[in-house]
Amino acid sequence: MQTGLNKRTNDLTITNALAGIAVDNLADALDFYERLFGRPADARPMGEVAEWKLPGGGWVHIATDADRAGASLVTLIVDDLSEELGRLSLQGLMPVAKSMGDFFKTAKFRDPDGNQIIFSQPQHGTY
Template identity: 40%
Template sequence: MNFRNALAGVAVSDIAASIEWYEALIGRPPDIRPLPHVAGWQFPGGGWVEIFVEPERAGKSTVIFAVLNTEKQLEELAARNIPIIYETPSEEIGEVAMIQDPDGNRIVFAGPLTGVMDD
């Protein structure tokens, strides 16, 4: 198999509240709304994050965002009043930080990721 990209799916309980939260996090409205209970954001370097209503699984998802500058990302999160629940440097992948969406899904920021973000 030769995979070229991936889509991260995040189960949420309330699509309207979650769209508002992810818009604040990502900084823009969703790129697609293929169904009333689904919204998705595409990223320039590839990949998607899609949120969808599935209350029984809400809060059990994890998404890892590869970022170029974790320190800058943490500053932006602080400016948006999004609390960081975990932060640590990692020799293998650089700085790692974690936040949670309103349902408790884990959103991890890691970077820079060698081999993932190289030009």
């Protein structure tokens, strides 16, 4: 039996994803991520966990894990990177790097623990 696979076509049957980010101090992380997402967490399923639901599906999950804090990377796909950068700037969040490639424009942010949060906009006709 092929667990997690559609038996007929062998296509994955995954319908959603939860991106996990390990942080050292949840209070510091909450301040950053509430500004990043423009709102408080959508769910607080446990005392050391906060989660934001993404409009297109999926969740970003922040959890206290001192051993792994600072080693996470999440890429968030946006329709208009310039618009997002303007919104984030008003929240006091500035990218540590920006780049433009053949397929994506990106802006990299770091949370208080050093985790990388990348905003990425597909170039016209590539996504």
